[in-house]
Amino acid sequence: MDMITNDLRDDILSGRFAPGDRLLELQLSEQYTCGRAAIRSAIVALTTEGLVEREENRGATVRRISITEAIQITEARSVLESLIAAQAARHATEKDHAELRDIIEQMRTAVGNDEGKAYSELNRVLHRRLREMSGHDIAAELVANLRNRAAHHQYRLAVMPGRSADSLEQHAAIVDAVVAGDEAAAAAAMTAHLESVIEVLHRWGDANVR
Amino acid sequence: MDMITNDLRDDILSGRFAPGDRLLELQLSEQYTCGRAAIRSAIVALTTEGLVEREENRGATVRRISITEAIQITEARSVLESLIAAQAARHATEKDHAELRDIIEQMRTAVGNDEGKAYSELNRVLHRRLREMSGHDIAAELVANLRNRAAHHQYRLAVMPGRSADSLEQHAAIVDAVVAGDEAAAAAAMTAHLESVIEVLHRWGDANVR
DNA sequence: GTCAACGATTTTGTTGACATTCGGGTACTT
DNA sequence: AAGTACCCGAATGTCAACAAAATCGTTGAC
Incomplete structure (x- = not known):
């Protein structure tokens, strides 16, 4: 390209x-x-x-992305990432499982040390690896694009105080389901995670009516 | 543009x-x-x-689209169109309901008269109107793109004998759920519909191994 | 007869100049 | 002073010519 x-x-x-x-x-x-x-x-x-x-x-x-558009982007991401999580649960190897658990471990220490930047990076890595493990090129491509579109709002979210703790547990739940090979649970955990992101975006939008 | x-x-x-x-x-x-x-x-x-x-x-x-890619495209479409169906169920007005029922009626006569071309067109119209009613611009844009990508395979599907009858009932179920305002049912009906499309693609792919 | 090197042709990539359009500022009119 | 017409500058849109790359056919050697 x-x-x-x-x-x-x-x-x-x-x-x-x-x-x-x-x-x-x-x-x-x-x-x-x-x-x-x-x-x-x-x-x-x-x-x-x-x-x-x-x-x-x-x-x-x-392009300027409004809050309502950011919410729609995240909703679309939610269903696509859930599909990815399910496929990852189906296709991940033992080696993949170890890697995912390792990433969660690193996230845990990052949250403990309050290293927001490092956590954000690990977050990106985790989602990217899940996409790769899923083998679902189409969904992966669409999600990558959607992530780019809402990049600014994602950034706002990342620096919100106290979010890392919630986020960490949600990611851990996703990894647990993937490692267990439970497709439905993986999808559900991913949906729950992004639902909570949407929730935060909604609250932020309501607080900034114009 | x-x-x-x-x-x-x-x-x-x-x-x-x-x-x-x-x-x-x-x-x-x-x-x-x-x-x-x-x-x-x-x-x-x-x-x-x-x-x-x-x-x-x-x-x-x-671009050439392989069968496995067409399947992935339809899987991605499945989750996005389900999101659209749910949102359409939430936002559709009385007028919209009447229009959807009318489209189904036309589809029914098209199937009865074995007019494959007309049915295919009505199919496109129904999905497009649902997208518009949903108000979900992001999902609508992505689905439109995905439909384009798999256009050729969709065409193959449309001319398969006997598929129209199944397809019609699935579409009727979607419209019923949307008219009833039942978001979950609308999403489920849409998922079931596209699941059946994926099923057909899988069978076609297995029959043409190379 | 086969293979390799070379040259011609086709096609893409790049550059520069020119045309067009839009916005703003100015001057002129009322 | 307010409004309008006009002109100028900046930026985009368009075009044609040139450069570079790849393909294909041909020629020649072994």
Whole structure:
């Protein structure tokens, strides 16, 4: 795939470009030392990925995601990640089980030491490994995309005080079900986890009515 | 959005371009009477949509979807459409209910008269209206994309003899649940419907091992 | 007769210049 | 002073030519 597209995507996800920021072709072509055509191509790709918004003759901006949209994104993620969890429960090997248990252990110490950044990273790793173990490429691709779209709101969530503890137990429940090979339980645990995320988003949305 | 992208997408979905066909930029720019830049842009967009495959310096081809991939696509669709059905059950108005019942009625006569083409079209309409009624833009967008990706396999399915009868009852069950406002039942009925589609795909795949 | 190297052709990738469109600022009118 | 028409600048959209890469056919050697 195109390298420039990945660079620009990373810069958007990392917050280097914030929601609402204009993406000027000339400026970007200088910044990434490439022609305007490459930038244009990247913008088209990221537009269909839902990360960028384009208006005829007016240029591109980083897409703003409203709270209600973030909730819908998480709802969609919920059903897809549940599918992934079920498939992971079906396909995970002994080695995978050990790895998952190890990740949970690391999360536990991260929560104990109040290392929010490390926990967030482990969270990402756990979900990614589950996707890989599931072998469900389609669901994995869609979830990866949905995660990107709501990246900013996910970040807000991660730094909420006290959430790590709840989150940890939910993740542990998911891993337990996967290790037990119980597809239904794995799906249910994943649904419960994301339901709680949706709950938090709802509360945050209600608190910030405008 | 770009008009050329829509035209090319339609031509791929309608089979005007078959899986594996090369998409030559010059040829397409003549066919659609536009510059190569527009074609390039369309190809990039359709690549991220999963309809087209691109290889460095080797051009683009219409993506081939294997049976196992079609199954995964339908599995992902299953959980997302179930979400949509639940939301439709929650949000549908009296007017919507009447419209859904009317569609089912038309489907019933189409099956009675053995009009496969008309039934297939009504099928598409029903699913699209449910998406619209759900108000869940994210799930709707993802499902629309997934449907496009597996369009060819869906077509195979539609022309299978005897499937219309089963399919009709499943759709009637979905509509009944939505009209009753029963979210869980609507989701379950939709899951059952797509489970049966997956079943057929599996059988077709086993019959064509290679 | 087979295989490898070479050249021609086709196709994609890239660059630069030009056209078009939109927004804002200015000057002019009332 | 308010409103309107106009013009200019900035950015996007479009086009054509050029460069680079890959494929295919041909030629020649063994």
